[in-house]
Amino acid sequence: DVKVTQSSRYLVKRTGEKVFLECVQDMDHENMFWYRQDPGLGLRLIYFSYDVKMKEKGDIPEGYSVSREKKERFSLILESASTNQTSMYLCASSGGVSGNTIYFGEGSWLTVV
């Protein structure tokens, strides 16, 4: 089974802090994604990566950056966390024999106070 692991399930950070959300997948997928999910707004794509060191902005990249130094790992970085970034963050991956099917991690609940 494909496994997408997000390092932290629950985080509480202060406004202005730098926050790292880490994600690892074990299926050698080329594509990795970061979404945020908010009530009434569904899932919105922040960034995605289609190869090591390659990234592309999603629909809401402002306030975020990403890093993909290794194929299995995709990190989301909040350079200076703000309260409007309080949300659930979902990492996902796709590629190889799974084609367009996306496999999600369990999510990271981030609260910025």
Place this chain on the structure above:
Amino acid sequence: SQQGEEDPQALSIQEGENATMNCSYKTSINNLQWYRQNSGRGLVHLILIRSNEREKHSGRLRVTLDTSKKSSSLLITASRAADTASYFCATDKESKAAGNKLTFGGGTRVLVKP
């Protein structure tokens, strides 16, 4: 606005009944997928239907696609309490890069009462 929009936003049914939810989208697609999310968890892929397909089945799930109306429906037959979840449709959106990315709708929350 989002590519996929589910309707209704919420649905409450009795165990054993069928649940139907719809998804509309705006631009041409290669395929459409349905995902399920249990409360507070990640999304799980249910079924993919390609743009040249009209209907697809998987167990108690039936998906239809009408590209002329830019809409899809998901039917869950003989629902069970364990089907209680949110259901999302997702459409692909080709980017200039190799990896296609999906755009998700707002989801339909389904409650199946025992």
